[in-house]
Amino acid sequence: MRRRRWRSAFPVLFVFYVFFAFCFPLSQVEVSLHRAYNALVNSHLLAIKIGNSNVTFGVFENTTLAARWRAHTEIDKTADEYAILLDDFFAQAAFTPHVIDGERWKGIALVSVVPPLTTTFQELCQHYLEIEPLIIRAETKTGMPIRYADPRALGADRLVAAVAAKQKFGAPVIVIDFGTATTFNAVNRAGEFVGGAIAPGLHLAADALYRSTAQLPRVDLALPPRAIATNTIHAIQSGILVGYLGMIEGMIARIRAELDAPDARVIATGGLAPMLAPQARVIDAVEPDLILDGLRIIYEMNNHQ
Numbered sequence: 001m002r003r004r005r006w007r008s009a010f011p012v013l014f015v016f017y018v019f020f021a022f023c024f025p026l027s028q029v030e031v032s033l034h035r036a037y038n039a040l041v042n043s044h045l046l047a048i049k050i051g052n053s054n055v056t057f058g059v060f061e062n063t064t065l066a067a068r069w070r071a072h073t074e075i076d077k078t079a080d081e082y083a084i085l086l087d088d089f090f091a092q093a094a095f096t097p098h099v100i101d102g103e104r105w106k107g108i109a110l111v112s113v114v115p116p117l118t119t120t121f122q123e124l125c126q127h128y129l130e131i132e133p134l135i136i137r138a139e140t141k142t143g144m145p146i147r148y149a150d151p152r153a154l155g156a157d158r159l160v161a162a163v164a165a166k167q168k169f170g171a172p173v174i175v176i177d178f179g180t181a182t183t184f185n186a187v188n189r190a191g192e193f194v195g196g197a198i199a200p201g202l203h204l205a206a207d208a209l210y211r212s213t214a215q216l217p218r219v220d221l222a223l224p225p226r227a228i229a230t231n232t233i234h235a236i237q238s239g240i241l242v243g244y245l246g247m248i249e250g251m252i253a254r255i256r257a258e259l260d261a262p263d264a265r266v267i268a269t270g271g272l273a274p275m276l277a278p279q280a281r282v283i284d285a286v287e288p289d290l291i292l293d294g295l296r297i298i299y300e301m302n303n304h305q
Contacts, residue, residue, distance in 0.1 A: 044105050047295035048121060048133070049157065050112035052180040053203075054271075055082075057089060058292035065289055067093040075116055079123040086124070108133040109299035111156045111291065134299050136160055141302050145192045154193075157291055158185045162193050164294030165267045168287070172261035174252060175290070176283070178270030180204060182244075186255050186264075194259070197251060202272055206240055221272065223279065245280050252282040 044066075047058040051073060058068045069089040108125050110133045112118040118135065125133040134140070138151035142163050148154045158177070162185045165173045175185040178201065185196040200208070202221055210218040219236045227242045229235035256264050268276070268283045269290040277283040287293070 045296055045299060046105060046108045046129075047292045047299075048108065048110040048112075049160075049291050049295070050110070050114050050117050050121060051157065052113060055117070056292065057086065058289065058295075059093070060292075060296050063296065065292060068289065068292065069093075073114060073117070075114060077120070079120050079127060082120065083124050083128045086128075105129060105131055107131060107299055107303060109136065109295035110134065111136040111160050111295060113155050113157055134302055136295065136298055140298065142298050143301055144187070145190075147188075147192050147194045155183070158183055158196065159193060160294035160298065161185060161269060161290050162187050162294075164287070164290045164297055166191055167297050168293070169265050169267060169285070172259050172264035174255055174259075174264050174266045176248065176252075176266065176268045176270075176273070177291075178202065178268065178272040178276065182270075184251055184255060186259055188259055189261055196255070199247065202240060202244060205244075206236070209236065209240070221275075223275070241276070245276065248276070248280050249282050 043062055045060040047060060049056040049058075053073055054070050055073050056068065056070045059066050067089075069092075071085055108129065108131050110118070110121055110125070112121070112135070122133060122135065125131050136142075136156045136159070138146060138154055138156070138159070140156075142159060144159070144163050144166065146154065146159065157179075158175075161175045161177055162173075165175045165185075166187050171187050171191045172189045173187045174196075175183075175187075177183045177185070180201045181204070182199045182201050183196060184198075186194050188194050206219065206221060209216055216236060217233065219233050221241065222237060223241050224234040224237040226234075227238050229238045252266055256262050265284045266282050267290065268280075268286045269288060273283075273286045273288065277286045
């Protein structure tokens with residue numbers, strides 16, 4: 001995975017380049033061509049989202065998400081172990097060595113809610129790809145003012161999702177992220193992140209119910225036939241999933257009222273969004289890769305040339 005610094009054609013190209021640079025001063029056209037070549041060669045962005053349950057990797061070719069993978073978050077894994085995992089992902093995607101060569105990456109953008117793994121992945125990027133990643137924090141340039149009491153306490157993944165939603169759908173906009181925690185994130189009409197809400201995620205709620213009771217079984221997270229259940233499994237599914245739908249609709253009504261924005265669009269992301277969105281009348285769109293898109297947008301904002 002290390003860069004190949006010296007390619008077989010490099011000596012010939014280098015002599016050719018020096019000869020023409022000496023004989024013919026660079027014109028504006030030549031400068032533009034040189035920049036275009038660099039943009040073509042370094043066209044791949046690696047986006048990494050480190051969540052409490054999963055680590056998600058995405059490879060962008062310019063603005064297109066060409067590949068994505070997900071692995072379980074393991075806080076004790078080393079940079080070497082994650083590097084082997086990433087190498088396997090590249091192989092599965094049939095990426096040839098010249099594509100995963102460090103010289104082919106224009107950069108890496110990373111957002112994390114697991115501080116120990118932030119350091120691990122920074123080491124991976126530096127050691128294996130020889131690239132310093134852009135780690136998204138409250139002070140990172142995002143183009144979105146933060147109206148949070150303490151911006152440093154704001155989960156950076158929430159901010160990244162909000163930036164992507166505003167870019168794609170405009171403002172005002174509300175993002176619901178169905179992750180380990182279910183978060184509601186509000187962007188006002190001025191395009192400012194103004195806060196939101198955090199609730200236990202669906203898997204967390206189901207697991208807590210199972211672990212804290214003597215007779216209730218663990219159940220699959222699937223919608224029951226009716227809200228009024230006639231057996232225990234459906235009753236648990238109704239309480240968790242149908243109850244969540246009621247919570248979603250109630251929260252969106254309150255957030256829209258506080259934003260004074262009844263027209264605010266609602267965007268869902270996260271693993272359970274595709275299942276819940278068709279049942280929630282207030283959700284306008286599902287964007288499974290919203291945070292990866294946000295990483296790309298913020299990276300380009302900070303590396304515009």
